[in-house]
Amino acid sequence: MPKTRLLQTYWRKTLRITAVLVAVWFVATFVVVYYAADLNRFSFLGFPLGFFMAAQGSLLIYVALVWFYARYMNRLDKECGVAEE
Amino acid sequence: MTGPMKKLLSAGLGLGTALASFGAFAAEAGVGDSHRTMTFLVFAAIIGVTLYITYWAAKQTHSTSEFYAAGRSVSGVQNGWAIAGDYLSAASFLGIAGLISLYGYDGFMYSVGFLVAYITVLLVIAEPCRNIGKYTLGDILAFRNNPKASKTVAALSTITVSTFYLIAQMVGGGVLIKTLVGIDYEVSVAVVGVLMLSYVVFGGMKATTWVQIVKAVLLVAASILLVMFVWAPYGFSLPSFLQGVVDDPKVQAQVAKVLGDSAANMTPEQLGQRFLEPGLLLKDPLDQLSLGLALVLGTAGLPHILMRFFTVPTAQEARKSVIWAMGIIGGFYVLTLFLGMGAATLVGAGKITALDKGGNMAAPLLAQFVGGGPDSMLGNFFLAFVAAVAFATIVAVVAGLVLASASAMAHDIYVGVIRGDHATPEEQVRAARVSSIIVGVVSIILGILSKGQNVAHLVGLAFAVAASSNLPAVVLTLYWKRCNTGGVVAGMLVGAITAIAVVMVSPNMTYPLAKIADANKVLNGEPAKDGKPAKPGALEKLTGLQAKLATAIEGADKEKLTKDIAATEKAIKGAQDELKKFEGQTTSIVGLEKPLIKLKNPGIISIPVGFLMVIIGSLLYRDKRAEEMWDELYVRQNTGIHAEGAVAH
Secondary structure (H helix, E strand, C coil), X not given: CCHHHHHHHHHHHHHHHHHHHHHHHHHHHHHHHHCHHHHCCCEECCXXXXXXXXXXXXXXXXXXXXXXXXXXXXXXXXXXXXCCC | CCHHHHHHHHCCCCHHHHHHHHHHHHHHCCCCHHHHHHHHHHHHHHHHHHHHHHHHHHCCCCCHHHHHHHHHCCCHHHHHHHHHHHHCCHHHHHHHHHHHHHHCHHHHHHHHHHHHHHHHHHHHHHHHHHHHCCCCHHHHHHCCCCHHHHHHHHHHHHHHHHHHHHHHHHHHHHHHHHHHHCCCHHHHHHHHHHHXXXXXXXXXXXHHHHHHHHHHHHHHHHHHHHHHHHHHHHCCCHHHHHHXXXXXXXXXXXXXXHHHHHHCCCCHHHHHHHCCCCCCCCCCHXXXXXXXXXXXXXXXXXXXXXXXXXXXXXXHHHHHHHHHHHHHHHHHHHHHHHXXXXXXXXXXXXXXXXXXXXXXXXXXXXXXXXXXXXXXXXXXXXXXXXXXXXXXXXXXXXXXXXXXXXXXXXXXXXXXXHCCCCCCHHHHHHHHHHHHHHHHHHHHHHHHHCCCCCCCHHHHHHHHHHHHHHHHHHHHHHHCCCCCHHHHXXXXXXXXXXXXXXXXXXXXXXXXXXXXXXXXXXXXXXXXXXCECCEECHHHHHHHHHHHHHHCCCHHHHHHXXXXXXHHHHHHHHHHHHXXXXXXXXXXXXXXXXXXXXXXXXXXHHHHHHHHHHHHHXXXXXXXXXXXXXXXXXHHHHHXXXXXXXXXX
């Protein structure tokens, strides 16, 4: 593939993964907080679910998001030949 | 310092009060001489370690890249710890545990809010900035825009943000050391200043990075230690710990107190359960949204946080550092759950708020409690340790801030604008060191002049300016093809000025008429209004109490009455002092009798203004270079090709 095509693919994929992750981030933050009292009717690891999400769940999701993003981007760098040595 | 500046500093609530009340706390907790010695030893150990790091780093710091970016030799893991060290300020250490101890669920909203910010930092800002930047915010903006103009505004904004933040940290640090080690406030501020200056001037970014790493490790270690003590009685089981919180009478009493009348028909079980649901703290949604916006977007625009990404050698390491930072900060906030809930059950909201209304004393009180209380050796040692960690926290954050300001002055203004980028490496490093000394000395002076002032809202203002000025300029430079110098200059200036101006007309300022009215209400009471019965004033109450004391027979009654009289006299004295303080004054420093707006946090107004001004400014201005550089930027920001990497020196 010519270099410019490759870079276009790279840019498109970067934007797509960013959009997907921002969507997950939005749900894990705002939607969950908004419905916290309703979620508390369910229980998770002995916690009321809504409370768990604020105390630990959303934090874990953030860390997972960042980890996934880094892994995805590192692979994409290699595929498109722009990885730094 | 002029009167207006002092008044500006005196407004608001938060960290300043947090640390000031830490002082009051230590005094009330009966800190004796033996405790002082122990505190002194713990502090000395931490200072010794950091100075040794500085000595070691200084031997390796010669070039510009070494001074500003630790020679880009910091690994992802190290940078992750350093970011955590940079980001976890005393407010997040003392403040969040306190909020959780008082308000349960809503307290977490702050920690989640802080961490949410990092997602925006990573996904939109960090990586492209690292790929096109060199040492400063100015470098990022100068890539496409006119270098001199954009570096000047970027430096102005960096210095404004960092100075607001610096003053708050210096004042807090001064109060903390004054109380715990027993030296004067002025000397304490000077100690913080000189320490931080020696890290930055001699060791540059390398020493600053390692001081931040040490501080982050200490902070996490201290928290784990306390959590062990809190959690062990529950056999390290989450459900039983949580059930313990719900069943705790102190927690139930606190919820009933916060809810007021609406809690009348709730069972104790329901009250405890309510602690785990939202709605106890966040009452004005618009103001909260405004604060949240500034926190989330401001983090991405804080110069000292952005700078950290220039210290790693590759994009891969930059990503790794964010994973580590997220993991550490997230883990720390999970620990605050136990700290806050532990303080709520073991110490109780009553004792915590008695020392500080904002709840900032929760963690130190908890430390003293689990160690065996105020009279025990271990209790005092834990208290000293928590104090030392808070101190290390302040010095590390301050060092990062000074480095950011100094690089804006030396790299952007002196080398970039005045010398037109023609300076030898030796001259550049010298300029960086001289700038650090200037920034450091100015911050020591401002810290001493702000003695006794409430500086807390300056932290909020720093975030608001960063979000309204730096962020719009950076984001649009990176992602909008049409963005140019006109927009960047207009957006950064107007964004920053709007944030500051909104605060100047907000309820954060001191309004003498309102203060006088409040004091009069305390003294003379309030007439009946809207169906509410009239409230007697303190003066009337005092006469009543004295009359009762004269006729009281029982010893217990007498004791209670004497106590009430003392409290009432204290309230009268406070109100009279206020009246004297504001006598003859009618307006705030900008000439207002009352606030123009209800909003305390400017973000929701100033952030859109910042973005709008970048767009309008760009559309009104034509800049060929900015358009030509878009294609180059497009390649570079996403790939890091040509990024100032390990090859640069």
